[in-house]
Structure formats: structure tokens, C-alpha cells
Amino acid sequence: MRPRAPWHPWAMLGPTIALLVGFFVVPVGVAAYESLFSWDLLTPPRYVGGANYAALAAHGQLLNIALRTLGYSVLVVAGTMTLGLALALLLDRPGRFYAFVRACVFSAYVVSWVAVALLWMWLLDGNGGIVGRLLRVLGAPPVAILGDPRWALPALAVVGVWKLTGYAMIIFLAGLQAVPRSLLEAAALDGAGAWNRFRHVTMPLLAPTAAFVATTSLVTSFQAFDVVRIMTQGGPARSTELFVYAIYEQIFLDLSVGRASALTVVFFVMLLAVAGMQLRAWRLRGQP
Amino acid sequence: MSRLARRDLLRASLAGLFVPAVACRQRARPEMRDGRVVVTFWYAYGDLTRKVLLDLVEQYNASQSRVVVDAVHQGDYYECLAKLRTAIAAGAAPTLSHLVCEVVPYLARAGVLEPLDAYDGAHAIPFVPALAQAGAFEGGDREPLVAIPFNRSTPIVFANAYALQQAGVRPPRTWDELESAARALTRRSPSGEVRWGFEVPISWWYWVAMVGQAGGRLVESGGRVTLGGEAGEKAIRFWQRLVSEDHVMRPPPGRDYQAWQSSNESFLQERIAMMWSSTAFVRYLENNARFPVVAAPLPADVRASVPTGGTMFVLMRAAPDAEKQAAWDFVRWMCEPEQTIAWSTRTGYMPVTRPAVQRLIERGWYVGHPNDRVAYDQLADVAPWPWAPDLFRVERDIVEPRLEEAVLTGRDAHELMDEARAEAQRPA
Numbered sequence: 001m002r003p004r005a006p007w008h009p010w011a012m013l014g015p016t017i018a019l020l021v022g023f024f025v026v027p028v029g030v031a032a033y034e035s036l037f038s039w040d041l042l043t044p045p046r047y048v049g050g051a052n053y054a055a056l057a058a059h060g061q062l063l064n065i066a067l068r069t070l071g072y073s074v075l076v077v078a079g080t081m082t083l084g085l086a087l088a089l090l091l092d093r094p095g096r097f098y099a100f101v102r103a104c105v106f107s108a109y110v111v112s113w114v115a116v117a118l119l120w121m122w123l124l125d126g127n128g129g130i131v132g133r134l135l136r137v138l139g140a141p142p143v144a145i146l147g148d149p150r151w152a153l154p155a156l157a158v159v160g161v162w163k164l165t166g167y168a169m170i171i172f173l174a175g176l177q178a179v180p181r182s183l184l185e186a187a188a189l190d191g192a193g194a195w196n197r198f199r200h201v202t203m204p205l206l207a208p209t210a211a212f213v214a215t216t217s218l219v220t221s222f223q224a225f226d227v228v229r230i231m232t233q234g235g236p237a238r239s240t241e242l243f244v245y246a247i248y249e250q251i252f253l254d255l256s257v258g259r260a261s262a263l264t265v266v267f268f269v270m271l272l273a274v275a276g277m278q279l280r281a282w283r284l285r286g287q288p
Numbered sequence: 289m290s291r292l293a294r295r296d297l298l299r300a301s302l303a304g305l306f307v308p309a310v311a312c313r314q315r316a317r318p319e320m321r322d323g324r325v326v327v328t329f330w331y332a333y334g335d336l337t338r339k340v341l342l343d344l345v346e347q348y349n350a351s352q353s354r355v356v357v358d359a360v361h362q363g364d365y366y367e368c369l370a371k372l373r374t375a376i377a378a379g380a381a382p383t384l385s386h387l388v389c390e391v392v393p394y395l396a397r398a399g400v401l402e403p404l405d406a407y408d409g410a411h412a413i414p415f416v417p418a419l420a421q422a423g424a425f426e427g428g429d430r431e432p433l434v435a436i437p438f439n440r441s442t443p444i445v446f447a448n449a450y451a452l453q454q455a456g457v458r459p460p461r462t463w464d465e466l467e468s469a470a471r472a473l474t475r476r477s478p479s480g481e482v483r484w485g486f487e488v489p490i491s492w493w494y495w496v497a498m499v500g501q502a503g504g505r506l507v508e509s510g511g512r513v514t515l516g517g518e519a520g521e522k523a524i525r526f527w528q529r530l531v532s533e534d535h536v537m538r539p540p541p542g543r544d545y546q547a548w549q550s551s552n553e554s555f556l557q558e559r560i561a562m563m564w565s566s567t568a569f570v571r572y573l574e575n576n577a578r579f580p581v582v583a584a585p586l587p588a589d590v591r592a593s594v595p596t597g598g599t600m601f602v603l604m605r606a607a608p609d610a611e612k613q614a615a616w617d618f619v620r621w622m623c624e625p626e627q628t629i630a631w632s633t634r635t636g637y638m639p640v641t642r643p644a645v646q647r648l649i650e651r652g653w654y655v656g657h658p659n660d661r662v663a664y665d666q667l668a669d670v671a672p673w674p675w676a677p678d679l680f681r682v683e684r685d686i687v688e689p690r691l692e693e694a695v696l697t698g699r700d701a702h703e704l705m706d707e708a709r710a711e712a713q714r715p716a
Contacts, residue, residue, distance in 0.1 A: 041377040042398040147541030237692040252370035
């Protein structure tokens with residue numbers, strides 16, 4: 001289809017471009033500029049060049065935040081996709097009971113992050129939380145899960161998986177229902193068992209759905225803030241300090257706009273790299 | 289457009305990126321409601337303290353017809369501070385708020401706090417010296433008066449009297465006694481349940497107390513941040529020993545006031561026998577414990593030493609003059625003996641004026657409430673805060689996370705403190 005006038009495409013793209021420039025390009029540019037200053041919002045900014053980046057890189061703080069955020073995202077995406085797909089396969093059946101269970105699983109996704117975080121704080125409470133009690137019954141030594149630097153981040157990832165699994169399940173269910181029954185029946189007639197039908201028919205046809213779930217879960221996990229703010233405030237010993245929370249902490253609690261801006265820039269570059277890798281993977285997949 | 293004009297335009301645009309820096313301007317007109325000046329008061333309390341404060345605000349509002357105080361809850365101290373700074377930068381600051389001591393020098397240097405020297409009777413209020421700006425900070429009397437004591441506290445020991453009796457120990461007076469008392473008080477059941485002998489939030493305030501007790505100073509008189517030198521490291525090693533070697537202390541989960549709250553709850557549930565906490569919780573703990581609560585001064589190492597805590601009233605410079613005058617009227621009212629007494633006896637915070645203390649003594653309050661007396665007596669050992677604008681950054685960004693790291697991961701105290709001292713020398 002050809003536009004009637006050369007400016008028509010620009011008119012269509014205009015609102016989106018304006019929004020992107022106003023709320024994305026300009027803020028990132030401002031953050032990049034402000035990252036070169038020492039500034040606390042209240043006193044005049046002072047130019048410090050790359051000192052904010054150097055301070056964050058010192059003692060491996062920046063690297064740790066990046067690795068921690070990536071680790072959390074990997075756990076959340078892998079857990080969400082595995083559980084979401086498993087539940088979708090289990091619950092892709094007619095009947096009121098299955099509909100009820102599907103609704104129950106999905107309900108976690110509808111609840112706000114704040115409510116989810118408070119619920120899990122109660123469950124994981126070191127004094128009398130159900131999870132701790134269950135672990136003790138199973139013979140595990142008493143451990144304050146959210147107070148232990150080794151367990152706090154995996155615990156937050158579990159909360160993320162619990163919240164997002166319902167969403168992944170619904171998307172996978174939609175994907176499963178788009179798999180033609182005729183293909184599955186043909187495979188069955190050819191002697192393919194349940195595993196082979198899933199491996200060679202369902203899985204390839206679910207690939208675009210899986211890519212969508214992976215992308216959206218990745219985006220959500222990178223944005224994790226509420227759950228950290230409420231459950232651990234980045235602790236213990238910075239073990240749950242993820243990027244967005246670290247930015248919040250630098251600017252609002254530690255009074256440093258410059259370092260928060262430097263973190264924002266690094267986070268942006270990291271997301272750009274991840275998005276680039278994802279795009280490249282899709283392009284390679286599209287090639288013959 | 290000439291090259292010069294273009295450059296000017298570029299400069300102006302870049303300056304625009306920091307617009308909030310120049311937005312700390314004064315609001316011109318005071319807020320009025322029914323002919324009364326509105327004082328917006330941002331406060332940071334929960335539970336009992338919040339209720340007592342709101343009762344007092346209501347009482348003040350009913351006591352006169354010129355001023356109405358609008359008290360707005362803003363989360364805990366740090367959340368309130370975060371909102372306050374942002375509001376100041378956005379030109380939307382409240383009239384009145386209250387701040388922890390460590391942040392006062394920083395905000396005073398930023399020029400956002402109202403100097404109070406010229407306010408009516410500002411130097412005539414008979415404060416308990418260690419709790420007012422002049423005594424709570426080294427050199428606090430040489431700085432313009434910007435902070436008026438409000439809810440002031442010190443850390444104290446709280447112990448379960450039954451547990452002490454059963455174990456045959458008394459509240460410890462030295463670090464060595466603390467270690468042996470914690471051992472004696474720790475109980476392990478066959479099912480793995482532990483009643484911990486001792487608990488203290490791994491946080492700045494308590495560490496500062498121990499630095500003083502071990503003979504150190506956070507900042508030397510020349511302004512160099514030493515974080516107590518060897519004393520700072522000794523304090524960390526003592527915690528590490530109690531947690532990882534003796535297994536008699538549990539660091540509570542959570543950060544900041546979440547950890548404090550967790551300790552209080554564990555104490556009330558008899559999961560810990562003895563803890564360090566703020567005198568602010570005296571009434572709360574006494575009212576909610578199923579056992580007698582005993583308070584005691586913090587133990588000494590080479591000397592006795594405690595920091596002061598809680599907050600001080602500050603007026604925001606950007607507020608209109610009429611609002612500031614009205615806020616000052618409220619602050620003075622709060623400093624009158626009866627209000628000070630009500631605030632102190634209903635919460636556990638220390639009475640901040642001498643006449644209030646005198647009346648409490650005359651009324652026999654401390655005879656009936658010996659736990660309230662502990663913090664007051666401990667004022668003899670107060671180590672004033674340095675008037676150091678960087679102190680808050682050092683606390684939040686540099687020391688606090690390293691304390692947790694040292695205790696929870698066992699990292700070497702000397703290495704961590706060396707790192708912290710180097711970080712403190714780096715410009716913000």
C-alpha cells in the first residue's frame with residue numbers, strides 16, 4: 001500500500017514518536033548528562049566527569065547489581081515459562097473444575113505486587129512463617145529466609161514466579177488452542193506417542209508464544225521494584241539490590257542524583273544489549 | 289543565530305535540566321483555612337507514637353483559633369526524608385517536619401532549613417542540654433539554630449525479667465558480661481527452636497554506640513572521617529563473634545525500622561531474651577509483654593557511651609513567613625512542660641525540657657516507672673554527633689550496607705572498614 005502523500009506515514013507515526021522522544025529519549029539523555037555531575041537535588045550540581053561511574057564500579061558494586069538483576073531475571077523467566085507451560089498442558093481440558101483451577105492460578109497475576117509481597121513476607125517470616133515451619137518439619141535447619149543473603153534473592157524470584165505463572169499459563173493456553181487438532185491426530189495415527197506429539201508438533205508451533213512469554217516476563221523481571229522495596233529493601237547485605245531498586249535507593253535514600261543517573265545509563269545499555277541479542281536470535285531463527 | 293547566541297541557548301537548555309535546583313524558592317502566600325493559617329506538618333511515625341502525636345495536634349488545634357496544624361503521615365524517617373527532599377526541590381515543601389540528627393547538618397548546609405535564632409524565645413526554652421542542638425552536636429552551639437528537640441531517645445537494653453531470673457544473670461554492664469549473659473540466656477529445644485540470648489538490629493545507630501564504647505570517634509576534630517578506627521572494627525568483630533562463633537545472637541531480618549520492628553515482635557513473643565532497642569518503645573513493650581520488662585543502660589567496653597536518637601523539629605525555609613510563625617507557635621506549645629510530659633510518658637521518648645523532667649520527678653513518675661529513668665540517666669554518657677554534612681551519606685551509603693555484609697557474610701572487619709573509610713573520602 002502506498003501513502004497518498006509523503007507526510008502521511010509521519011502523521012501516523014507522529015504521536016508515537018512524540019511520546020517516545022518525550023518520555024524515553026529525552027529522559028535517557030538527561031540521565032546521561034546528569035550522570036556526569038554530583039548533585040543532591042538541593043545544592044548546585046558539580047561537574048565530576050566519570051567519577052559517578054568509577055564510584056559505582058569500585059568494589060564491584062555495579063557488576064554485582066548487573067549480575068544479580070540478570071540472575072533474578074533468569075530465575076523468574078525460566079520458572080515462569082516452565083511452570084506456565086506445565087500448568088497450561090495440565091489444565092487444557094474442558095470442564096468446570098479445570099476452569100476453576102485455571103482461574104485460581106491466574107488470580108495471582110491480578111493481585112497487586114504490594115499485596116503479593118506482603119503475603120509472602122508473612123509466609124516467609126523467620127519467626128512463625130508457614131514456609132519455615134514446613135522446612136523444619138522436613139528436617140531443614142531453622143533459617144530466616146529473607147534474612148539470609150544466600151536465600152533472599154531466590155526467595156524473591158519464587159515470589160516473582162508465583163505471581164507471573166498465571167499470566168504465562170493463560171498465554172500458553174491460547175497458544176495450545178491454536179495448535180491444529182488435525183496435526184496432532186495425524187501424528188497420533190502415524191504412531192507418535194504423547195511425548196513425541198508434544199516434542200515435534202506442539203513445541204514448534206508454540207515457539208512464537210514462548211518467545212512472547214519470555215520477552216514479557218523478562219521485561220517484568222527487569223522492572224522488579226515493589227517486591228524488593230517491601231520485602232527486603234535491597235538487603236540483607238545488598239543481596240537483593242536489583243537495578244531499579246538501586247536507582248531508587250541512590251536518588252531518594254542516599255541523596256545522589258548523579259549516581260542514580262549513572263546506574264540508569266548502565267541499565268539502559270544493558271537492556272539495549274539484551275534486546276539486541278534477542279532481536280539477533282529472532283532474525284537468525286527467521287533465516288532459511 | 290550567532291555562534292555565541294547558540295552557545296548561550298545551549299547553556300540555558302542544559303541549566304534547565306537542573307531546574308529543581310533553583311526551585312527552592314519561597315512560596316509567597318500562606319495556606320489559609322477558615323481564617324486560620326495552615327501548618328502542614330509531615331511526620332514519620334506509626335502505631336502508638338502516631339496516635340499520641342495526633343492527639344496532641346488535635347489538642348493544639350482546639351486550644352486556639354489562629355493556627356491549624358495539618359499532620360500528614362509520610363512513612364518512616366527515611367521515607368519522610370526522601371519525600372521532603374523531593375518536595376523541597378519541587379517547590380512544594382511542607383511548613384514543618386522532623387529529622388533524624390544525622391541529616392540536620394546536611395540540610396542546614398543546603399540552606400533549606402529556617403534559622404530560628406530570631407524567633408520569639410528560641411533561646412529561652414530550657415532544654416535538657418544533651419538533647420538540644422547545642423549539646424546533641426559537637427559545635428552545635430556555633431551553628432545557626434535550625435533544630436528543636438522533639439522525640440529524642442537513646443538506645444537501651446530491654447530484657448525479659450523472668451528469663452534473667454531463670455538464667456541467674458543480671459543486665460550486663462560490660463561487653464564481656466553481655467557475651468556471658470547472652471550465652472546463659474540462649475536456649476535450644478530438641479526440635480531446633482531457639483530462644484536467642486541477645487538480638488540487636490545490625491544498623492548504624494547501635495554500631496555508633498559500640499564505636500563510642502570501644503573508645504572511638506566517627507569523625508576526628510579536623511573533619512576526617514575515621515569511622516572509629518580500630519574501635520569501629522572491634523565493634524563489628526564483637527557482633528561477628530556473638531553471631532557466628534558463640535551462636536547466641538540473631539541478626540533480625542529486614543532493614544532499617546523493619547528490623548527494629550522484627551526485634552520488638554520477637555522479644556514480645558519470647559523468641560529472644562534480651563535486646564537493644566530505642567527507649568521510644570518502653571511503653572509499647574511494657575504494655576504488650578506477657579512478662580515483666582527490665583530496661584538497663586547499654587554495657588560499656590573501655591567506657592560508657594551512647595548516641596542520641598529520634599528526631600528534631602525543623603521549619604522549612606521555603607514556607608511563607610506566616611506559616612513559619614504559626615509552625616513556631618506549635619513547636620513552642622509542644623515544648624511546654626505538660627505537652628512534653630504527655631508525649632514522653634505515653635510513648636517512652638525522653639522529656640526534652642528541664643521543667644518537664646522536674647515535674648516528673650516531683651510527681652514520682654520515675655519511682656513508678658524505673659524503665660523510663662534509664663534513658664534519662666544514660667544522658668550522662670551521651671556522645672554528641674559530629675556536625676558533619678556528609679554524615680548522612682556516610683551512614684546510608686557507606687557504613688550501613690557494610691555492617692550487614694560483615695555480620696551476615698563474615699567478611700573481614702578491617703578490610704571492610706578500610707574500604708568504607710576510602711569511600712568516605714571520595715567526594716559525594
